[in-house]
Amino acid sequence: MKFTQYLVLAFLVVTTISCKQEGGEDTAFAKAETPTFNVNFEKFTLDNGLTVILHEDKSDPVVAVALTTHVGSAREIEGRTGFAHLFEHLLFLESENLGKGGLDAMSARIGGSGANGSTSRDRTNYFQTVPKDALEKMIWAEADKLGYFINTVTDPVLAKEKQVVKNEKRQSVDNRPYGHSRYVIGKNMYPKDHPYNWQVIGSLEDLQNATLQDVKDFYNRWYTPNNTVLTIAGDFDVAQTKEWVEKYFGEIPRGEEVAPLEKQPVQLEETKKMYYEDNFARLPQLTMTWPTVPNYEEDSYALDVLATYLSDGKKAPFNQLLIDEKKLTNRVSMFNFGSELAGEFGLSINAYAGKDLDEVAKAVSEAFTKFELQGISENDLERIKAGQETQFYNGLSSVLGKGFQLAQYEIFAGDAGYINKDVDKILAVTKEDVMRVYEKYIKGENYVSTSFVPIGQKDLALEDSKLAEVVEEEIVEGAEETFDASIVADYEKTPSSFDRSVEPPYGESPELNIPEVWNETLSSGIEVYGIENDEVPLVQFQMNIRGGLLLENKDKVGVSNLLAQLMTKGTATKTTAQLEEAIEKLGANIYAYSDKENVYIGGNTLAKNYDKTMALVEEILLQPRWDEKEFDLIKQSTLSNLEQQKANPNAIASNYFDMLIYGEDSILGKNNLGTPKSVQAITLADLKSYYSNYISPSVAKMQIVGAIGKGQATASLNGINEQWEVKEVIIPKPVVPEAPEQSNVYFYDVPDAKQSVLRFGYPALSATDEDYYPAQVMNYRLGGGGFASELTQELREGKGYTYGIGSRFSGTTIPGPFSISSGVRSNVTYESSALVKEIVQNYGKDFTQEDLDVTKSFMTKSQARAFETIGAKLNMLDNISNLGMPVDYAKQRQATVAKMTVEDVKKLAGEYLNPDKMIYLVVGDKKTQMIKLEQLGYGTPILLEEKEENVKQ
Template sequence: MLFRFILLGLIAHLLYGCSQTSDLSPANTKSVAQPVAIAYEKYQLKNGLTVILHEDHSDPLVHVDVTYHVGSAREEPGKTGFAHFYEHMMFQGSANVADEQHFKLITDAGGTLNGSTNRDRTNYYQTVPANQLEKVLWLESDRMGFLLPAVTQEKFEIQRETVKNERAERIDNQPYARRHERIGEVLYPEGHPYSWLTIGYTEDLDRVDVNDLKAFFKRWYGPNNAVLSIGGDINVAQTKAWIEKYFGDLPAGPEVKAQLPAPASLSENKFITMQDNVHLPLVQIVFPTVYARHEDEAALDVLASILGSGKTSVFYEQLVKTGKVVQAGVSHPCSELACEFNLVALVSPESENSLATIYSEIETILADFESRPFDDDALARVKANIKASTIYGLQSVSGKVSTLAYNETFFGKPDLMNEDVERYSEVTREDVYRVFERYIKDQAAVVLSVVPEGQPALAVKPATVSQPERQVVANTAEQQLSTNQTLTSDFDRSQIPAAGEPPVVTIPSFWQLKLRNGIQVLGVTNDETPTVTITLDLDGGMLLDPVDKAGLSTFTALMMNESTLNYSNEDMSNALAKMGSSISFASNGRYTQVFISSLTEHLNETLALLEEKLFNPAFKAEDFARIKQQLLDNINAQSKEPGAIMEQVKTAVLWGGENRVGLPPGGTAETVSRITLDDIKTFYEQYYVPAKGTIVVVGDMTPGQITTYFDFINTWQGDDYQIADYGDFPEYDGQQIVLVDVPGAAQSLVRMVERAMPYDATGDYFRAQLMNFPLGDDFNSRINLNLREEKGYTYGAFSAFNGGKTLGWFEAGADLKQEFTAAGIMELLGEINHYQQRGITDAELSYMQNAFTLSEALEYETPLDKASFLRRLLAYDLPVNYKKAQKAILLNISKAEIDAVAAKALHPELLQIVVVGDKNVILPQLETLGIAIKEVRPAGLQ
């Protein structure tokens, strides 16, 4: 149940992911093997609730996870989406908790919370300062035992609309996203619980009533079908006493029997075609295999890695590197009842390869696999990845608690890590060939072709299976709901537990030094896990691009991830993978960044490879040609993605289409087409120098070791450079609507923008963030509660001040139901205008102060958290004690000060309104607003 989320580009859609996950494969979850066990205590209450406790005093916080062994696989045909629907309902209050109060109480306590649903389970989780644990247990127990009295028809209707909005936003309005639904319908027989998506069908959501939903809760949400996992800075004895107090008197629910594994089975290939608003055709081949923790699962995971994971894989070598496809991969996601072996390829129209040709290429790869020997490195890579990813999973309490909860829920044993080490370590070459022959070779599969609208002839083959017409037999029998016995407790459940003494929070103790060439290094020595994370930042990034060659910084960073003078792509990838290390270059905004992660035991070797990549890029012509085509294909693909279109137009509205910052970070098709290999080499020579570089180190490493480890960085030389000033920004006479027509779009994306102040730690920007919190930067904000919870117009609405080193802007928006586009715009403007004129309430001020000050306990837990803190110090040249200054402002700021900030910083009448949607549907609405409308067509939009 995500409130704020990031829409990724085309590549993210290859592995569709949101709060509704379905992958139980140990190669892809935090339950993979590791050499270090997680200490825990497990016991069970009389009502069947399983409890797992993990004590970790490294940070003053606790993480609480309640996992119910119910997902969409427990639903009935015709009543799909219930499990996910109820995830939403669980945040709508219970007998002693008001509507939306769960979010408010946790945020007010300085914590974070969410929930997620997949095929097989639903979980709810919170991370809070350690003194707030009792409050979380009270909240979770109240909705476990006392939810139904608070379930009303009104809440039911509101959340039904919210779920439908979520489906529209995540599935129906996203290129490629509906393919998972189509594959499930064909791969599994009718009625199989994996034959529908977790989010369900809209018509099913429309069909059911509140009594259906209540019956689902009563059937599956008993304590005997749940695992309560708690980890962090806890007193075990006190925690047990609270658990008994709040959960001990809850009655058990009906008996829950385990579902038997039910892998799919196909007697022949099934070809299906899906027409979609896409630029790049896609082919996906899905073989049914086993189920989670089947004896062949590990070998199938290794097979998937060899075939299509990373630059050492067969798919990369024969399909991607040769330029035949834009991207290709193989995965083996597993769920409780079944696993699927996925082979996916995106084909560039410019490659002159059809889907049929690529399908034939994949068939040849599979036919030749048994005659193509693979070396021991293939097995070593998989095993190293398991070790490294598991150790990295130990860096947060939430990671450890999630692992324990997952293993207990599905396999009845929280600690399976050593078993996983063993089963993956024992996979042999013969095992890989055996599972290939049994599950893949000459076996039937579902073959899906995703083609542009109106071009079914581009499919691999004509469809042999049409989309099945759903046969739903209406259940006319009245739901028989047993009468709840009146539950009593020996304490007053209506009283919110008081928090304990606030934990003492201190910023991480860090060290700093300067290398001989002037690079400043900040570091935190942290030996909680045997890992080291390093970030090298070079100031400038995309700001160094010539406007007519926008994307040069991005292109150069991508080339730095390619071959070096002494290593091929495959050799470098293999060397890193065998150690579980990673090195990646990226251009992010105004910085070129190099990210390095390594287990401590392999740090020397990893840094030797960094030296090779940093100082000896090969810049081969064939790599250049391939990367350029991939960039162009990705840009063209984004021309079909509403979220990417919105970002492009919004950016141009803010900064101007002729200004570098007004163009996409990766450039446009026109600017990228102009970039030459010589441009890449020149950019590298001029800007990959230490003059504006900084380094952050977090992990099992002391400052005294820097001289040894970073000796090669010390010798790095290069002339300083200047970052050019911005060009002129556009000026507007007044408010206007900038409309982009996307025919057939399922939603209207609306963003309202205005340039604002850049980042500062204690000045106008910081105060504007405080002011905006109750307006649109919290689940319980005015904007979100209005448009999502009251009106049902959207899955989520927000406002935010975004600030960088030299630029900033204000933004508000939502992805709206098309029929409420104009109404949603009016509500957004109305909320901003009302807040600008009347300001914050006393209750909102207190809530904001608590949320910002108490959350500090969560800010420095992981190495990435610590690195983020240090990078902020360097990027903005902040004083070490800036957090103390912020806290003083927070605790002393008054309503009058916040109101003054709102009056000064919010200008609803000047906001430029960008709308991306189906013009034929929404233009008549927009014309009623009396705001000037300007229609634009972004570069590349077809």
């Protein structure tokens, strides 16, 4: 991936669901109730072989454009692993006519979602959602990348991007718990010459060895029109779009033909058991992986059902045995992962601290045996399919999701229209199919197991396990090569029939369509806000009950978190299993959680089942079960999560940054999970006390979005409104400290960390402050604008120090911090920190009219995307109901941006960006990095140490 945040691609699984009534079982699957839903599209092929798929969706004034090339790590060769992913990064940097900054610079001007990409074993894609007036610009830009790119790559550019990708590997693999497990599985699952033997990210050594000629050869072989699919989905004119596609892509020459790879499923000759002592692990982890079949093969559908049935929910055999009965873990993850050439069925279990993984493996065997004896019921099969239906509609809530799936089917199933055949195969899965694939691929078959255990605890690994070979990077000062990425390539431009250096104009500017909001205050005090939207037959809802951490005792932190978790573990009339089954039969999802300020209950469901879903929410809210066994399990799970957080550098940074921002004695500085000592001390009576005193409609607000009107939405709340006891709840107003008078540097030691995690900032503004949005506008070019930001351009693009860096204001109703966050290469910890300090110091002074123009363009045009998805509309209602924003706040923000001047930005920067009044927190390797931070000029770094609590788990 190109960004620090990973994009989850929702696979669209089912279009329609039907079932039969059998044996008098109560099911929610009525065939007549299920609507017909089709994703219409048009497909054509240019003379050069480019496949183009168009899908019209006029619901929002936006268009998603995605370019998917049928090349991933499977097309690499040994010694050049990670190359497909490295190439994905390079393609964003520049092209002949886009110039330096490429799509990233253009995205900042046109209000795009941020040009991004991802690489898998089998494909690489590039994507962005833009206001519809920028469609021609996007088609021009994507064509420039595909046909007019390679001349711009220089040795310095390649050297810099190697550093970026290596930083990504450090962040996602080397510097986190269990990061090397997939590497060990791949090396032992697949033969050395199999394309899946290596990981997509590759090895640091291979990345370093990549040459400029390698880049050119890779581009010329794989980045051709006849190996690429272009999908365009959204609000556009079909005829005009076809003309633009032909104009910009049509003269790119066809490449060498690409023969399809043969399917290469594997069969293990023996079970392989490997172990590794993990520097970042606090809990032992067992994974078991069996080879299966590629995507879209017949058995893959039943394997999907098998994975869900065995591990998902209270009734799942693995959860019953490993979690409830034997108390070995708080979670069992199971999956069927199909790729183009082969597939894998796996399970992963993070056991509780000190648990022997042989004991876990024995329980796994017992769970499989239990499944063999009981099988899967028809009711359970249909329950799983109902969930798939809801997942399908969720995946269609954005035009980008539709575009992704059309390309997926076109490349890997041979036809974008395969979506209809896919549905038939999903619906055709029977109970017998599920048992058959279990017996064929799992029962008695060889597998690969990995035991990743804390350092010094190899006795917890599976018996007879062999030490896995893992290459750990050494921290060496000055080890990376230097480069000057600003050097401009000298080349002769690729000829074209027209002047491609001229950026196309904008189309007609889309109007900002603000959804119509309704609201009503019920007699109990509940404030209800809603938006009716029937684009997909779903409803998404959330209730926030003010309180959360704010209402907790500082000596017993964690009560609201435990309460929220317990609320979905049954009701007065339903056990946990019965409640889960009732929810799943509806194809619904109901969740509860807490944070610093609220307890939340929400979910989503098919619109046809909304009333039944809300009836269950009513039970959850008003008739808690107070199950002592479930409470004990939740406590144990929370203690396990806290233990694992102690070894995760990012979690350490987040928790300690909160403490430093708000103060060790402030409730806001506490981890809302609590501490091992506080969680152990909490009783069920504490939860009941919180519930009886603070869970009240007088501090509750409900937001509802989807295919449902105001009348039905409010009527569904009648029971809650009439039966929920009203209490007076006084929400304390915590005192938030001012920015420190002078900066201090704090350091937390993670021995041998491959990266240093940086968190710099100070207590700043609440979201209700009149300066809050102007400050966000001011921050756009500093660190809020992704690749358009100065922090990214300097630390990533200029120096290769990091994979990603950003800055933001994060206030709510309470003042929150201004923060700068990054993970940087360990041996440039001081250099990165000093550069951040310098950038912040000079930001206001250096801010130009051009910076303001780019900021205004993005902030104004990006509003076209502001309310596209159901989730975005729910967020809009949250802003209105909880922050007191007017319904038309988006238009008011546009007016604010339009009036801002360079002097306004300079003034805001002067007021809110002072690097000499900040907290500097670094989580990294003390022995090599801490002392150098004295050079920042803020004295000797203060060493933070974990507080040991003598608590039995």
